Amino acid sequence: MLKKEEVENIRADFPILSEQVKGQPLLYLDNAATSQTPTAVIDTIVDYYSRYNANIHRGVHHLSQTATDAFEEARATLQEHFGVDKPHQIIFTSGTTHSINIVASGMSALLKSGDEILVSAMEHHSNIVPWQMLCEKTGAVLKVIPMNEAGELDLKAYSALLNERTKMVFFNHISNALGTVNPVAQMVEMAHRVGAAVLVDGAQAAPHLVVNLKELGVDFYTASAHKMCGPTGIGMLYGKEEWLLKLPPYQGGGEMIAEVTFDKTTYADLPHKFEAGTPNVCGGIAFGAAVKYMNSIGLDKIGAYEEELTRYASEKLLEIPGLKIYGTAENKTSVISFNVEGLHPYDIGSLLDQMGIAVRTGHHCAQPIMDFYRIPGTVRASFSFYNTYEEADRLVAGVQRAVNMLQ
Structure with missing residues (x-):
């Protein structure tokens, strides 16, 4: 399991993580689409x-x-x-x-x-x-x-x-x-x-x-x-x-x-x-x-850290009224796909972008899954080993703010 100080050192290897988006520090949670690139690469x-x-x-x-x-x-x-x-x-x-x-x-x-x-x-x-x-x-x-x-x-x-x-x-x-x-x-x-x-x-x-x-x-x-x-x-x-x-x-x-x-x-x-x-x-x-x-860094340490981070973020997100997570398998990691009742995932994703939070919305090139759940798509937050618990808290606060603005 990665320790907090190790994650902070790792973050320093990724120049893009110090970027600003819409006047806010970048919070990158679209890792399932493309991860970021360290200085070594x-x-x-x-x-x-x-x-x-x-x-x-x-x-x-x-x-x-x-x-x-x-x-x-x-x-x-x-x-x-x-x-x-x-x-x-x-x-x-x-x-x-x-x-x-x-x-x-x-x-x-x-x-x-x-x-x-x-x-x-x-x-x-x-x-x-x-x-x-x-x-x-x-x-x-x-x-x-x-x-x-x-x-x-x-x-x-x-x-x-x-x-x-x-x-x-x-x-x-x-x-x-x-x-x-x-x-x-x-x-x-x-x-x-x-x-x-x-x-x-x-x-x-x-x-x-x-x-x-x-x-x-x-x-x-x-x-x-x-x-x-x-x-x-x-x-x-x-x-x-x-x-x-x-x-x-x-x-x-x-x-x-x-x-x-x-x-x-x-x-x-x-x-x-x-x-x-x-x-x-x-x-x-x-x-x-x-x-x-x-x-x-170690894939075993990476996997264990990401699993715990994903679990933490999921528990916090589920405290938001009306929020539902799709994909609750006993063995899962790194991805949280969710919707909030009555709100379109695109609207939530767009508001999160205004807060500097990068997530993916839509069917994620997996339309049969969305048809199975009878939904148009989801908001997907996907984590990597350079994400932090503080960023998970910021995601939760951002989703709650978006919900308040849309309801």
Whole structure:
């Protein structure tokens, strides 16, 4: 658990936290969308463009070799961080959406009409739409794992859906809209009993939990750097080697080839098979720096602190008359989605912005969840390890003030 003085020291690493918004100190609570970036990562980005900006893997000159070494070192950092056997099982992508689409595209060559794929009811649109498109291409059938009022997946219903026709299962590790932490290892084991492969959207979990992919047993796992104190436009796809070898490439171009003639092209070995074109070199290196920064603090300490902070803020918010929190799973973290009876979430969010408080409003790219609760959206306050108990109190005071102004 992080101590108060540790959090204050951490806050000093984030220049943006000293900014003013509408004449008020910034209170940033939109971390589920994008986390803020520490000086260590900013300096890494500046250093890259200042000293060794170059294409990688292709050049014999010093800058190219320096950039290549730094890029591959970042891959190795992610390999170690996520408990992966081999570095080539980490594919650099532009983010979680890109990662999911790589798998969806590859699976179109492996599925047939009548095959079944399962997706959970609490997914981000990026873990729904690609599978719908896949079903349209292949004739496979998409089925939904239901959830209950607390925002927990119904594991009995999940078990009943699994059968010999089930080829793949998709669900998030943590819900971006509710904060629910799903039982990944258990769900993976259940899917593997019927021979189904599993892709887990780890975009919301990777910033908050110690994630060991070997222990979880997943076949595919995704993460985005911009939710882990890194830059936007870079992420990763992990895949078991047998699956990465089986899937055809997502796109063609330079880097992902072994040999090209006008008669035939042979593909490069992993990971380059899935990394066509010039990659986001700086982004990959900065992703590695962000992971190192978070590890210097400790993901276990980060997760424990955020869980307690989220619990504290939830208890305080529930003291406001008419306020309801959506997502009350026993195992949850970092996210509080709420509404106040009779008030639109957009109006509350707009007033909070006038107070310098940044939250997200709307359906959070998880419209099926909002349809389940029969609401247009929620106010979402999402916490990170650089947020404080004093900021939680300021959020509560801000919501109460907004309610008083709107009622």
